[in-house]
Each structure stands twice: as C-alpha cells, then as structure tokens.
Amino acid sequence: MLIVLNFSCFSPDHKSDADAGLQDTALVNRLNLKAYAHWSSFPDSTMILGRRALALSDSIRYRTGKIDAFRNLGIGAYEKGMYSEAIAYYNQAISIATEEDDHGRKAKILSNLAMPYIALGVHTEALKQLNLAIELADSYHLPLIKAHAIHNMGMVYHYQHKDDNAILYYRESLRLYESLGDSSRSTFILGNIGHLYLHKNDLQHAKELYDQSLNLAEKNKNYKAIGNALQSLGSLYMEKKDWDHALSYYLKAKATLESTGEQTEYLRLLDNLATCYLRMDHVDAAIRYSELCYELAKQNKQLYYIQSAANRLGTMLEKNQELSRAIFFYKEYKSASDSLYSADNKEQLVRNEEEFKFKKQQNELESLYRAKVLRRNYILLVATVLIVSLLVIAVLLVKNVKDKRKANEALRNTNEFIEEQHALLEESDNFKKSLLALVTHDVRAPINNLNRILMLIRDGLVPPEEIKKLLSYNSEEFDSTINLIENLLLWVNQHLHASDLVISEFDVMDIFRQIHGIYIKRLEEKKIKLLMECDEGLKALADAEVVMIILRNLVDNAIKFCKPDNQITLRAAVNDQNNRITFSVIDTGVGMSRQVQENLSTVTEPVSHRGTKNEKGYGIGLQLCRYYLGLSHSELLIESRQGQGSIFRFELDRSTDGRHIQDIRSLRVPGQM
Template structure:
C-alpha cells in the first residue's frame, strides 16, 4: 500500500511513493520539484539494477533483470509516465526474446497502468486482459490477482459497473483461496467504493465493515489509516461530516507520523472536501493547498480533477472569482483530455456557477446545458447500472450456491461408491487373513531372524565408524596439538630452569602466540567435527547475513593477513541473506579464509564474492597462492583424509578443515568444490540456499 512499493490499486485512489521527506521542509521550500524528484525507493531500485548489471556473466534476458525493469516502471508511474512506458516496453521485448511468460504478463500490467492514467480505457483493458491470460499460463496466482483487480477498476472507470463488480468478486474468491488478508482488504474496499459511486451508501458501508475487520487482523496502522481516508470521503458524500472529520484526522496523524506523503496528499484533499461541505471556504482552501503542493510531484490527471474543482469552489465561496475560473477551467481541460465523464459533469456545474456569478449568461447557459445533459445521461445509466450491479451480484451468489449443491451431490455419490468399496475390501481382507494365518508362524521366524541380522549389520557399521572417528581424533591430537603444546611446555621448562633468560624468552612470544592461535583454531574445528561425528549434531537453518559473517572473520584473521601483507577484499553485497545454520556458515567461511591465507605468499590477495543464482547464492573465496596439484585436488575433500600441509610461512593445519567444510555445506543443502592453477592460486566455491525473506513487493 502507500508508503511502500504498491502492487494493487484501490479503486479511484491514486498511488505513489514520495520517500521520507518531512512536510515542514516541503512547505518551507514552496514545494520545489527537485525536492521530491526522485524517491528513496527509486534510488534503491536504480542501485539494484546497477548492481545486477555489474555482476559477472550478466545477461539482460535474466528474469531477475526483467522483473527489476517492471518494478522500476511501477516506481515511476506517478513521477514520469514516459519512463514507465519505456521501461515496460523494454521488459516486454526482453521477455519475448527469452520466452519469459511471467515477465511478459507483468509488462502488460505496467503498460495497462500507463494507458489507464492517460484515460485510454480501451488500451488499458487490452493490456490488462492480455496480461491476465499470460499470468494464467505462467500459473502465477498473485500476478493474476493484480491484473484482475486493475482490470475491474478500469471497467469501473469506463462506467461498466456490472463487469467491474463481476471481476472484483472473482478476484475476491481467488484472494480468499490464497488466504491473502491484505488482498482481501483491498478488493473489498474496491467493491465498497464501487457501490459508493452508485450512491448506494448502505451497501458501501457493509463492505467497509468487512474491510475494517480484516484490517484489524492484519494489525497495520497504515493500512487502517488508508481505509479510514476512503471511509471519510464516503461519510462526506453522505453529509455525515462528524464521522468524516474523525476518520480523516486519525488517518492524517498516521500518514504524517510515517511520512507517507502520497496518502497524506489524498487525506488533505478529503479534509478540504469536508470543510467545503461545511461552507468553511477558508479552511477548505487551506487543506486543498496543502494537497496541491504534494500533487505537483505526481503525474496523475484523474486524481487531480477533484482537487482542482474543489479549489475552484472554495475560491468562489471566498469571492475570488478569477482564481475560481482558472482552477475550474484547468480541471475541465483534464476531464476532456482523459474523457472522464463524471469529472466533466462536476466541472461543468462549477463553470456554470462561475460564469453566472460574473454575469456571463450565454457561457453559463452552455455549461448548464452540458451539466444537465451529462447528469441526465449518468442518471439513466446509473439506474440501469445499479440494477445491473445487484443482478450481477445475485447471479454470482446463485452460481456459487448451485456449484456448492452440485459438489454436495457429487460427494454423496462418491460416498456411496466408497461404502461399496469398503464392503468389497472387507471381504477381501477376511479371505487374505485366512491365507495369511496359515503362513504366519513361518514368516514370523524368518522376520525375526532378518531383523536380528539387520541390527547386527547396523551395529557393525556404527562400530567401524566410531573406530575410524576415534583413530582420526587421536591422530589429530597427536599430530597437530601435541607438537605446539610440547614446544610451549619445553620453552616454559627452559625458562624455569634458567636455560633462557627473560629477553630470550620474550623473543619467543610471537611464535608462542602463533602456536596458541593454531591450537585454538584447531580445537574449534575439532569440537565442531567431533560433535557432528559422535553426537549427530543437527543443522538449524535461519536467515543469516553473509556480509556480517565475512566481516567478522576478516576482523578475526586480520592480524594473520597483516603479518604476511595479504589484502583481504570482501565484494559481498549488503543484504545477502542465506538460509543456513549460522554456526556452520561461520566455521565454513573461517576455515576457507584461513586456508587461503595459509597458502598465499606475502603481498598476495584473498577475495570473497557472492553471486546470486535462481534459488541459491554461490560464494567464492579466491587466493593468489601456490595452487594445488592434480593429485591433491582429487582427494582434498575426502572424509578420511587428515593430511595437513605447511603454508607459505610454515603455518600448520589440522587437515580437518576442508572435510568439515564439505560436511557442513552438504548438511545445509549446498555443494562445495575447488578450482586451482599451480603457482597462480586457488578458488574454493560453495553454494547455500537463498533466504526465504521477500525484500520488495511490487505490483
């Protein structure tokens, strides 16, 4: 909804995202266009597109790029309609070339929005309908729901209320089947607004009650404020001005606190409308002017008509006739531009009042005749459409009841068939039981023997595995821990016995530090591996930031890198979220970076990257080290291998790190591999599933 990227449009309400700019700044600068020329969300969208283009192996036919183009088109909808059309056409071209049905459907949705805002309902309906067909082919229910909602809204703009209601009811049923509360709220509110245009306020209020109940379950104050704004407009039309002012004040407070300026502009307009109905022209004009300042940032002609016409009426009430004439003419020209009949009727009435007050009776008569002609036409059409609305709704409900009745009959027939089937099955079971009973003793003995044999085989396998684990454990302890600890013990004994003096002892501190770091690192790996082998540790995946894990381990290993003058570079983008066990990911990254530092000579470089794939992230850790020969490559990840190698500065390793990495990567539904060239360096790759979070919801 407002304040975020919007994918659905409530009927007759315009949408845009201004970004987080305070109203006081806006007013103090007189509403300069540069202040809101580009929203924060638009900037973020541009950055996403730029980042994707800079990725290695980028292709403009990538579905992620096509989706970003369509999302960016939506962001530009109420700021730069030419850019909207250009972006949507480019997305359509790329979708056709790559055979991407969803992208093509999405492009038709955006182009339909363009023509809708231009007042060309025929072209808008054409694109919405084409997009709807493609969404069904792509089996994208949410996209289908967006298109149904927008298509129904376009029929409402065309005054084909019967088809609009039918489409909304179909969309509502789909939203309920998807258990999408927000979408149910939007569509119910669209239906309420549809009845409001017919002045069927009782039915409109019935649907608004449903909306408020759904909004309570959603629990979002912004969504509740949006509904209260629309409800305030309805109460104003009903002349229930106390209810109207209560609802609009509540919504303005929420929009102001959350800096949702597009809805704030609409709320100001409604508040102006309420004061106009109170004949308080001064305050009406005050709120209209606030709305006008915000509207200058929008390219939304349809929503500007009521604002300009309302300001004309306010100026007329304040005896400022020239300004009243100016605003009424501006509003009337927009209605002719987009062929908006209901808006033209209102503007004709205002222009009639303006010319009559100025004593320009011939002109006043022209506009009065136009107003009367449009009023009679709309009145006759509204009477027909009002009846059609009720008929459509009744027919729809009747079809649902008939379908339910037919389903109940079919279920009753199936129930009889099932009962007959159960009877036959029971007879078959009795016969089978008699046959089974005669062989029962023999089968039971065979089964018991086989079970005991299987148990022995399992225990044998477990015993062998435990012995191998124990052997490897003692091998690592003896090979990689006993040496550094023994050296430390020997040095301390020499210092105690006086074989080395204090200065000589202090000269060994760097080596002791390195040995202790090695022991600590080895124990961490050993404990992680031992837990997984002996206790069967469980993987506990969660949403985890790769960028944070990488930065923490770079800081942890920075001293080792500085001692060898190795530069560690992280090219991991912010908000790179993985679905993995945080502890496992930390151990994997630490081991691979440590390994890269170990085999990279002085003045080398270690680079960490993350490349987004369809359902996973591919992470790489590249070094400019000594490389790995072909024989070692073949057995580097073997589980039973605990061979350790000295690094370029004689660093020791456990030989355990890579097999531990492999085990933890695979436990997190990923894969790990290595590519290497001798004397040029190695690159270790592993994959992890993407986070299940959605970042941006666009429509």
C-alpha cells in the first residue's frame, strides 16, 4: 500500500480579495485550515468544512477562499474513493486560480490532481498534470511544490511497477525536501522506497529503510508516521513468514494509531492484520479483523478497503460453509469494485475533462464579448429608450385586450365548475343512498343475531356446549362488520373534512410487519401463507398511516378471496425507470373475470361481494384506497385472471436520504402455516 503525500506545499496566502471583508475572509481561511487538518483522519469533516468555506466565499466574492475550498473538497473526495468527483473539484480550483494568476496554488493543485488519475489508472494524464506543476514550480521558484510533484511522479511509476524509475523520483523528492530543511515528509518517502525494495524481494535493504523511517518518526514524535513505519516492518516480517515478529509490529502499530484517531492508516493496519492471521491459518482472528476493517470502511465510505475486506470475508465464510453471509460479502465486494473501476467512472472522467475544457473556452469568449459590449453600450442605450417607449404603448393595448379575454374565460370556467360540482353532488348523493341501504341491513343483522343469542343464554335455553359454537359461528360476521364500520368512519371523515397528508420517512418493512400482526389470526384460520418481499433498508416518503389503510384494505380483500393453502405476497421494490417504490399485493386466490375488473374500475356505488368463506365485502375499502392514492399522486392498478389470482399495485415516492442496498430478500413470517 502506497503512502500518499497530500500535504500543503506552502502556507496559504490569506490575503483578502478586493470585495471581501477582513473578518469574513479570516473566517473562510479558518474553515479551510480546519478542513485541511482533517483530510487523512476524517475526510467527511474535510468535505463538510470545505462546503461551508465555499458557500461563504461565494457570498462575499472571495475567490482565493474558493480555490482553497475546492481543493479541500477534491482532497476529501479522493480520500473517500470518489475519484471522478475529486477531479471535478480540482479542475474548478485550477480554473479560478488561472483566472486570478495564482501560480502557486495552481501548481499545488495540479500536483494534487494527478492522484485521482493515478487511482483510476489514467497514468498518461497524471504525468501531464505533474509536468505542468513542475514547469510552474520552476518558473516561479516554488521548490516545495516541485518536491511534492516529483514525489507524485514516483507514485505513477510505483503503480506501473517500474521500481527503478520510482526509486529515482522518490530519492530526488527526498533530497529536495531535506535541502529545504523539511524532514516531516522523509519518513513517508523512506517507507515508499522500502515498499519498492520489498517488491524487488531485497528484504535487507527494505528493512534498513523501514528502520530509518521509524527512527525519524520517533525523533519527530510523529505518531501517524510511527504507526505507518511499524506496520511496514510487520509486512516485511509477514513476507519472511516470521509470524511472531509480524504480529508484534502490527499490534504496536495498532496501539499507536488508536491513540491518534487516524482512520485511513488504521484501516490499512486492520487489513494487514487480517491478511497476516489468514496466512497463519488463524481463520477466526482473520474474520474478526476483516469484519472490523469492513465496518470502519463502510462508516468512512473507503471503497478500496470495503472491496478488500469484503472479498476476504466472502472467501473465508464460503470455506466455513456460511453461504448466506459469504454471498452478502461477495455482493459488497462487487459493488465496491464497480464503484472504483466501472466504466461509469471513466465516462464521468471524460465528461469532467470536457466540461473543464468547455468552461475554459467559455471564459475566454466571455472576456472578448465583454470588450465588445462596452463599445456598443451607448448605441444600445439610445435604442433601448425608443424600444421601451414603443413597448409601453403596445403593452397597454395588449393589456386591454387580455383583460377582456380573461373576464370571459373566468366566466366560462365558473360555469364549467358549477356544472362539474353539480354532477359530483348527484353522484355523491346516489352513493350515500346506496351506502345507507347497505349498512342498514348488514349492520343491523349481526347485532340482532347477537341480541337473540344473549337472550337465549340469559333465559338458559342454550346448553353450555352450544354457546361456544354459536359465538364462533357469528364471530366472522362481526369481524366483517367491524371492518365495514372502520372503513365507513374513514369514508365519512374523508367527506366531512379536508384531508391533509402527513408526509414523513418510514421503513417499508415495519409497515409490512404491522400488517402481518393485524391479520395473523385470520391467516392461520384460513391456512393462507403470507410472504413479504422488500429491499432491505428501503424507506418511503409518504403518509405512513394512509399507506397502512391502503395495504390493510388490499390484504383484507386478498384474504377474503383466497382458499386454504393459497398464498399472499406483500412486495415493495424500486422502479428503476422513475426511482419510485412499487407496492404490490399479490394473491393466488380465485381471481376475477374481465367483467368484474371493469366494474371495479368504474364503480360509483358500494357493491357487496362474498369471499371464499362467505365473508362480506362492500367496495368502500377500494374507494378509500383510490381516494388516498389520488392525494399521494398515485393510482391503483389491477391485474387478475379468474382461477389464478390477482395483483393490486401502486407507486409512492422513495426517500432520497435513506441508504438503499440492492439486496432483495423473500421472508416467510415465523410461526405461520
């Protein structure tokens, strides 16, 4: 693993731009310094502080602050493995630095820009940027920046496995830094040269360099460098298969890095420890450290270490026959690999380069255009006065005509609205009459039955063994009546009050589990299976109570028209075409004929239907579903074949803040028949 030098090549020149206040620019400078201080340990903090500095620089027109902010964003993106985004940020910083003739910052950022190109394997472009940085450094006497760029030249050849070339550039960089009295970089450069000798299998030379690196780090009390040198020595002894020494150095490095809070080097250490234990055939320890590495890498979104740890865990767990976990980690490995090296990254890279070139050309054209505009301003001013006078006259004439048209249009719209409301009132009145007739009969009947049973029990006319049978016989009818009353109350509330949805984020699987809890008894009584299929961690953005009402009515309907051993599936999955969540209630029940489906789509009155156990249905639930889906900007779609089952589906918005993992699982509810 290479050690990346991302140091500031010189102290920022915190001069204020002409239009910026001293107090505001000082705040921007402090934000940029804090952002830079966190780049290695906490790259997320670097990006958060960089965005704050950028926003404030924009508001006060502080272009120097913008350059530093974009550079910090590029550094943070690079550390998180977001290489295309890093290139875009660096290019924006370079563009402003070019306009401001800030050659020092431009040279420094050109050297930084090479790093994501190296990570993406675009070595030719990396060398191009580094050569430009060295030319600027030579022209404007910037030796620290030159040393940094030469070091990064060594990294290009290091990645290309051209060890001798890489060693030459590293040693030249080391010489320049030390000639300037800067030994803070030396420990890392010595470590990188040691890696090259280790790769050449020159273990003795590698150890000498690692020892020099450690001694220098201890002298400077640079604990991050101490941790790095210790684990480099651990890697050396691991190559020798001297496990005791290897583990000793690794564990010392672990204690040192834990005291610093350093994240990136600590991830590398966990990765090395897992590899060491695996080579020693200590599989349990290898799994433990791989899991620690994976979890920390996920927290920090470090794609390289997610890829490494997930691949190792998948291999080890597969050998342990823990196949489901192995599959999970293989998927994580593939996802991280695709993010790091996919064609999309390279295409995005090309787009970023083209965008940068386009903006550069656009800036040049704008400069020419502004010069021409200055010469034409006087002529345009005179022409504008004349045109405005004519326009005022024309506007007054047009306004008079438009006012008359608007009055006529408003009158026509009012008449149409009145006619529409009249039709809706008639339709609503007919529905209420039909509903009243249906409810009068179907609510009165079970209450009368219960009253008769209670009278018989009171008078002692029913033997005790018959009481349970009578109550059981009437319980299903009461369940249906209760469901009718609940839907009826919702329907009445809908017509009496304006419905305001309470939009919030909720976990879809939590809703599914609540639905199962409501209907588990009926499912067991009818011997129906309920499956739940949902993208793990999927979150929707809607009114959770309304979604419960819709799903409860659809599942209730599905249970009603299923026979024993039939199956109901609750499914939620992301529609890739519009990024919304598609909810489906699928049953293998009796299904519907085409005529019944057409009647459902045009129903304006409650219609009673009997289920497979003679359960009652009224059509109110379906009306409620359509009403609430309309408020949620959705619609209910129905597919069915008689004798094969039915599918009811609708779509809702997906929460964009929640994390989404493409890992669809089919879950059978425990304890279900």
